Amino acid sequence: MSDTWTQIGNLARRSIVRTLRQPAYVIPPLIFPTLLVTVNAAGLRPSTLLHGFPTHSFLAFAIAVPFIQGALFSTMNAGTDLARDIQTGFLNRLALTPMRGSALLVGHMAGVMVLGLIQSIFYLCFALAVGVRFSAGVGGAFVILALASLIAASFGMLGAFLALRTGSGEAIQATFPFLFVFLFISSMNTPRNLIAVHWFKIAATINPVSYLIEGVRSLIITGWDGQALALAFAVALAIGSISVVLSTWALGQRMART
Amino acid sequence: MTSDGFRSYRSVVLGVAWRTVHNALTTPNLVIPTLAFPFFFFLAFAGGLSQLSHLPGFHFPEGYTSFQFVFVMLQSAAFGGVFTGFGIARDFEYGFARRLMLAAPHRSALVVGYAVAAVIRWLVVAVLLTVAGFAVGMGVGGGGVELIGLYGLALIVNSAALLWSAGIAMRFRTIQAGPAMQMPVFLALFFAPVYVPLSLLSGWIHAVARGNPVTYFLEAGRSFVSGEAAYAGVAFGAAFALVAFFGLWALRGLHKAEAAGG
Numbered sequence: 001m002s003d004t005w006t007q008i009g010n011l012a013r014r015s016i017v018r019t020l021r022q023p024a025y026v027i028p029p030l031i032f033p034t035l036l037v038t039v040n041a042a043g044l045r046p047s048t049l050l051h052g053f054p055t056h057s058f059l060a061f062a063i064a065v066p067f068i069q070g071a072l073f074s075t076m077n078a079g080t081d082l083a084r085d086i087q088t089g090f091l092n093r094l095a096l097t098p099m100r101g102s103a104l105l106v107g108h109m110a111g112v113m114v115l116g117l118i119q120s121i122f123y124l125c126f127a128l129a130v131g132v133r134f135s136a137g138v139g140g141a142f143v144i145l146a147l148a149s150l151i152a153a154s155f156g157m158l159g160a161f162l163a164l165r166t167g168s169g170e171a172i173q174a175t176f177p178f179l180f181v182f183l184f185i186s187s188m189n190t191p192r193n194l195i196a197v198h199w200f201k202i203a204a205t206i207n208p209v210s211y212l213i214e215g216v217r218s219l220i221i222t223g224w225d226g227q228a229l230a231l232a233f234a235v236a237l238a239i240g241s242i243s244v245v246l247s248t249w250a251l252g253q254r255m256a257r258t
Numbered sequence: 259m260t261s262d263g264f265r266s267y268r269s270v271v272l273g274v275a276w277r278t279v280h281n282a283l284t285t286p287n288l289v290i291p292t293l294a295f296p297f298f299f300f301l302a303f304a305g306g307l308s309q310l311s312h313l314p315g316f317h318f319p320e321g322y323t324s325f326q327f328v329f330v331m332l333q334s335a336a337f338g339g340v341f342t343g344f345g346i347a348r349d350f351e352y353g354f355a356r357r358l359m360l361a362a363p364h365r366s367a368l369v370v371g372y373a374v375a376a377v378i379r380w381l382v383v384a385v386l387l388t389v390a391g392f393a394v395g396m397g398v399g400g401g402g403v404e405l406i407g408l409y410g411l412a413l414i415v416n417s418a419a420l421l422w423s424a425g426i427a428m429r430f431r432t433i434q435a436g437p438a439m440q441m442p443v444f445l446a447l448f449f450a451p452v453y454v455p456l457s458l459l460s461g462w463i464h465a466v467a468r469g470n471p472v473t474y475f476l477e478a479g480r481s482f483v484s485g486e487a488a489y490a491g492v493a494f495g496a497a498f499a500l501v502a503f504f505g506l507w508a509l510r511g512l513h514k515a516e517a518a519g520g
Contacts, residue, residue, distance in 0.1 A: 035445075042461065045461070181298055185302060
């Protein structure tokens, strides 16, 4: 067991250092979501005049989105890193060692989780700087950090699965538009009860990303909403669990030991 | 230019355009984002934000789908130019542009070739987007003739965005300059009345939007769709001015690339 922890520690250190050394991994997930939310909040401010809109500040309503958008970047980062390990033969060399598959997957997630936490702290600070106040208070801010880190890890594991299946960094990059569909066809810009187009309302309702956004959002504009939080954590755990199972299976296929 | 010179110029333009279009439409990693992004924006904005048409002061009789169609059409035109700029940067990074420059008697033909490719690439998206718009019930006012004005405006915007991106690509000569091409275009598009008319914006975004030429492209485009052309002179004037300015910017970029040896 201690061997496994040593393996996880070594791979986690490598993953963290490798992630934080690449400005292209660190800077865009910080800048792009905050820029997008600023521009969208300015343009969509009149939405708050709609009857039934839950807050008078569109920025407070929309600030949940960067947390989820940042997690989407985790998918790309985790996937691209692992795909590079496959393309450069690093994974094949690891396959010659007694390393456990679980150590590879857990260790590989360390960089994504650390970056996810940095992103979440940055978004929280940004929110406070632009005048957003958290209805759930300081405790709510810590729950947002926990939920955002869980979401980043879940999406990161999904990226790992894609990398293990495709073995190509280019293919991972090409999935980016498809991940964005989940963000756009959700309740990111309008509460679900105010969506008028029927098909869009159905799509947003069956889209798990809606529940992740609404979980984070509830702590900012509502306070402690047990149902929204339970749904958000359940969806994040479900995505993470399914991704772990799929990644473990894909890793077994990829690392054919002799 | 002699007739031989013209034929040679045309040959370079067509060669560069054909190669660029062929790459853009046959490489999945290039064709998917080009086609997918405008559709995602169209579906997300027209579907998810349609309640905004019920705001007091929002008057657009053709409906919110038509209102957003104009933005997505202009956005696809601008990003069609930017994505082609990525290809120029890649050609320089991998040394292909150096060989092109050795082979072309008039090097400005390379820029014109890329611009033609950007237009063809955008036309494919425009046709598909228009079909999708009508399929989801987009309304068009007047006789529909004014729609030609929208496509004409979008075509000029496409060329302006290509020339901007080409200037960046030929100065930096690496695909790492992609964000420098993309981000200003993205900001210019979103610092305009994207979701609601200009009159409903307030605060700093209203002030910024008033000075942003994209605002007048959108206002004119939306007036073409509603069949009551307005702001057309301002919009076309601003669009041609951008093409002229970024044309000079691209040619100076070409000279810098020549001086650097490609």
